[in-house]
Every structure is written in structure tokens, then in C-alpha cells.
Amino acid sequence: MRYDLIVIGAGAAGLSAAVAGALHGTVALVEAEALGGGYVRRDVPAAFWHRVAGPLYGARCLLDGPMRPGDELTFAALAAQRDAAVRAWRVRAERILAEMGVEILYGRGRVLAPGLVGVDGGAGEILLVGENIIVATGTYCRSGCGGGRMVALEEALALRALPCSAVVAGSDAPARTLALVLAVWGIPVHLVAEGEGVAAVRRLLEGAGVRVHAGAVTGICEDEAGVTVRLADGTCLRADVAVVDVPGVPATAGLGLEELGVAVAPGGTIAVNARMETSVPGVFAAGRAAGAPSTQTAVWEGLVAAYNACGWPLVLRAEAAADMDITPFDAAGFYGIVSVDFGMPS
Ligand SMILES: Cc1cc2nc3c(=O)[nH]c(=O)nc-3n(C[C@H](O)[C@H](O)[C@H](O)COP(=O)(O)OP(=O)(O)OC[C@H]3O[C@@H](n4cnc5c(N)ncnc54)[C@H](O)[C@@H]3O)c2cc1C
Structure with missing residues (x-):
């Protein structure tokens, strides 16, 4: 050929x-593997969560408390919608490529x-x-992510069930969106982030229950019951999972x-x-x-x-x-x- x-x-x-x-x-x-690479593993689900984060937060305010798993709108239902959005993106991508005459070989x-x-x-x-x-x-x-309680950001954006609690370490918009989306369900969420992006939305995040920490992560240690994230100022955060945004x-x-x-x-x-x-x-x-x-x-x-x-x-x-x-x-x-x-x- x-x-x-x-x-x-x-x-x-x-x-x-x-x-x-x-x-x-x-x-x-x-x-x-599949069309879209990191764009579809990260940007497409992040955009989905970004779209639903506002209405979810609004619903939480109207309910005057966190959403509960038993409420009609469940995390699992939204996760299914997210997966459908990812599938739809790939179908559309295949169609555009075919229309343009691009031959795809897997x-x-x-x-x-x-x-x-x-x-x-x-x-x-x-x-x-x-x-x-x-x-x-x-x-x-890198190895070290993708298994156990230490989860890469793109894997966390694809979660199908809520963790019991989470530390999200990352200064980019998808990390902030994820922290907000998890917190509206009432689970304890820490966000470790720096920069102007987080400063601009800090009050909104804290209003939704996210505890925001500045400074770098210096170590993460996993055990059977959970994960401990150590920050540069000596603070130790304990959670069910740690979400890390590693290059x-x-x-x-x-x-x-x-x-x-x-x-x-x-x-x-x-x-x-x-x-x-x-x-x-x-x-x-x-x-x-x-x-x-x-x-x-x-x-x-x-x-x-x-x-x-x-x-x-x-x-x-x-x-x-x-x-x-x-x-x-x-x-x-x-x-x-x-x-x-x-x-x-x-
Ligand atoms: C850890 C991580 C951090 C990121 N950080 C940022 C960020 O800070 N800012 C931002 O804007 N975006 C970020 N992204 C999002 C986004 O993924 C990338 O910016 C963008 O998708 C890079 O596109 P790419 O085409 O270079 O690579 P990728 O999206 O990685 O696509 C590469 C594709 O090549 C395929 N492939 C690999 N080897 C072969 C082979 N031998 N034969 C055939 N196919 C192969 C893979 O399966 C994949 O589909 C990040 C993504 C990840 C995973």
C-alpha cells in the first residue's frame, strides 16, 4: 500500500x-489502541465534567447539602453519560476521517x-x-500510577464509582474540575494546587467542600487502608485514593x-x-x-x-x-x- x-x-x-x-x-x-489518545482520555471527559460541575454544584446548593448516592441523579449515571460522550466522540472521529479518505490501521x-x-x-x-x-x-x-490507590488524573476522570475520599494533586483545570465534581457528593476532598487558576476559583471550591492546599507534594505512601500524601510544609493528608497529574x-x-x-x-x-x-x-x-x-x-x-x-x-x-x-x-x-x-x- x-x-x-x-x-x-x-x-x-x-x-x-x-x-x-x-x-x-x-x-x-x-x-x-483507540482514536484520540490522551485527548480522549483526558480532555473529553474533563470537558464533560466541566459541563456538569456547575449544575451539580447548583443542585447541591438547592438541596442545602451534599448529593447522596440514593438521590435520583447518581454519580454512576453521570459516569455512564461521560462514557457515552467518549464513545460518541470516537464514532464522530471515525466518520470524519472516513469522509476525508483517511485510512485507519489499528x-x-x-x-x-x-x-x-x-x-x-x-x-x-x-x-x-x-x-x-x-x-x-x-x-x-510512568509506572506507579494506574493501579492501587494512586490514580493518574486521566484514570480518575474515568472513574465509574465514587471513592470514599480523595486527595487530588494537580494545578490544571481538569484537576480542579474533578475535585469539585467529587466534593458535591459529600465525600472529603483535598486539592493540592498552585497558581492563578486555583486562586481564582478557591472560594467556589471551598464553598463546595473542597479543602484547598498550596504547595508541592513531597511523597505519597500507600497502605491497605488508604493513602497518605505528604506536602512540603509537613502536612499529611489521608484519603482513600490519591489522584496525581504526572507528566x-x-x-x-x-x-x-x-x-x-x-x-x-x-x-x-x-x-x-x-x-x-x-x-x-x-x-x-x-x-x-x-x-x-x-x-x-x-x-x-x-x-x-x-x-x-x-x-x-x-x-x-x-x-x-x-x-x-x-x-x-x-x-x-x-x-x-x-x-x-x-x-x-x-
Ligand atoms: C500525563 C498527561 C499529562 C497531560 N498534561 C497536559 C497538560 O499539561 N496540558 C494539556 O493541554 N494537556 C495535557 N495532557 C492532555 C493531552 O493528552 C495532550 O496534551 C495531548 O493529547 C497530546 O497529544 P499527542 O497526540 O501528542 O499524544 P497522545 O494523546 O498521547 O496520542 C498518542 C497516540 O499514539 C498512539 N501510539 C503510541 N505509540 C504507538 C505506536 N507505536 N503505533 C501506533 N500508535 C501509537 C497512542 O495509543 C495514542 O493514541 C496530558 C495528558 C497526559 C496523559
Whole structure:
């Protein structure tokens, strides 16, 4: 099979690269797990909880006390709605990609040579040939999360049952939303967070019953009955679960990059220039695997990588990209416009 562009990884960066690439030519999108990557594990459920947090808090105020599991509106019912929103997102994503002619291949991809990708979907490796390759494999969680009482933020956003109590450590909006959503059900919730974001909503959080602590977490220790979170000022917080927002590790090992001579930093981040080109011609990288600090930047990087791969020399201004809201499918809005206005790149 021969394509103009092969994209490995269907997270925020890979999706936007595939969509932008499909405006100009044939695209194969290789995904090891499910469409959406961290965007769907984190941003989509966080947006769902963000939408329901206000009405939940309002209901709590009207009831003059915490919601109870026996109330008609249950946490489990909302969790089911959240799961439906995630499923609907993936169905919509598949439909848009299909409409744009992007071929999705499920399996683990690796770069065998410039222009050659192997995909292992479980029944042997198939080979894809492409003019250019974009590596957008994102990050994976460090070990220590994903089991027991220490839960990564994205896992906590996907909880199906309420814990008895929680310490949420994280300064980003999804962590604040989660703390609020848990607290309205009346369970003890501590939020360990710093920065302007938490200062602006501190009174609202405390009004909902969240106990807000500034300062860094210096240690977390798990036992059979619970978890103890130690803060820099010596405070120890005890809870059923600790939710931590740890930065992931670039998922760049085993992709064949080093064998190919693609420059990779010691932490695993792929080195790229402002056109998202790696040190090997024809191999681009985008998103968290290439060091993107946020979803927005990952989306912009995917778009810029695809345009450069297709012959349009765009340069990313990272400082501007960080402030501009964009979703992985925004480039689809150009569908039918770019190719008509500018013609196909040679
Ligand atoms: C721990 C963590 C912290 C985050 N922090 C922030 C934050 O601070 N700010 C913010 O805005 N957003 C944050 N996010 C949210 C968001 O996930 C990322 O910003 C964004 O999704 C990165 O997109 P990506 O495409 O680079 O990577 P990902 O979303 O990780 O997508 C990569 C995709 O590649 C696939 N893949 C990996 N290896 C292979 C392979 N060999 N073959 C085929 N497919 C493969 C994966 O299954 C995945 O679907 C965070 C996410 C996590 C998990």
C-alpha cells in the first residue's frame, strides 16, 4: 500500500496531521489502541465534567447539602453519560476521517526506513510505503500510577464509582474540575494546587467542600487502608485514593528511530525544528513525543508537520500556538477549501 503520508499515533497531534494531510493527498493513520489518545482520555471527559460541575454544584446548593448516592441523579449515571460522550466522540472521529479518505490501521507502528512503516496488528506485520512519515506517538504514564490507590488524573476522570475520599494533586483545570465534581457528593476532598487558576476559583471550591492546599507534594505512601500524601510544609493528608497529574514519558522507544538515526533527546523526546522535521529527511514528529507542552500545541504541531510533509513550508510560532484554542478536527473545516484555492502541492 502506498500513501502520500503515513501518520503513526492518533492522538491530538496525529489526528490533526491526518486531517491536514488528507486535504492534500492520501493518508494512512496507524493507531495502537483507540482514536484520540490522551485527548480522549483526558480532555473529553474533563470537558464533560466541566459541563456538569456547575449544575451539580447548583443542585447541591438547592438541596442545602451534599448529593447522596440514593438521590435520583447518581454519580454512576453521570459516569455512564461521560462514557457515552467518549464513545460518541470516537464514532464522530471515525466518520470524519472516513469522509476525508483517511485510512485507519489499528496496530503498533514502527519506522523501518524513510518512507517505510511496519504495522503489527497482532496477525503479523504489514508494510506501508509513504512519501513522508509523521511520528505522533505521544506519551505513556510512568509506572506507579494506574493501579492501587494512586490514580493518574486521566484514570480518575474515568472513574465509574465514587471513592470514599480523595486527595487530588494537580494545578490544571481538569484537576480542579474533578475535585469539585467529587466534593458535591459529600465525600472529603483535598486539592493540592498552585497558581492563578486555583486562586481564582478557591472560594467556589471551598464553598463546595473542597479543602484547598498550596504547595508541592513531597511523597505519597500507600497502605491497605488508604493513602497518605505528604506536602512540603509537613502536612499529611489521608484519603482513600490519591489522584496525581504526572507528566508522561515520550512513547518513542521501539519505534526504530535510533536505528534510523533520528535524533532523540535523553528523556526520549524527538528533536524537531520549527517545521517539525526530524534529523532524517522525510520523517517528521509532532505532539508530546516531540515535546509539545499542551493539547493546543500538539494540534498545531500536527498541522504544521502535515503541511510541511505535503510541500507547504509552514513554520510554527510556538509561543503564539500555546494561546490559540484549536481542536484536532479544526483543520477539517478547511476541507474542500485549501485544495481548491491553492491547488495540490507538487
Ligand atoms: C500525563 C498527561 C499529562 C497531560 N498534561 C497536559 C497538560 O499539561 N496540558 C494539556 O493541554 N494537556 C495535557 N495532557 C492532555 C493531552 O493528552 C495532550 O496534551 C495531548 O493529547 C497530546 O497529544 P499527542 O497526540 O501528542 O499524544 P497522545 O494523546 O498521547 O496520542 C498518542 C497516540 O499514539 C498512539 N501510539 C503510541 N505509540 C504507538 C505506536 N507505536 N503505533 C501506533 N500508535 C501509537 C497512542 O495509543 C495514542 O493514541 C496530558 C495528558 C497526559 C496523559
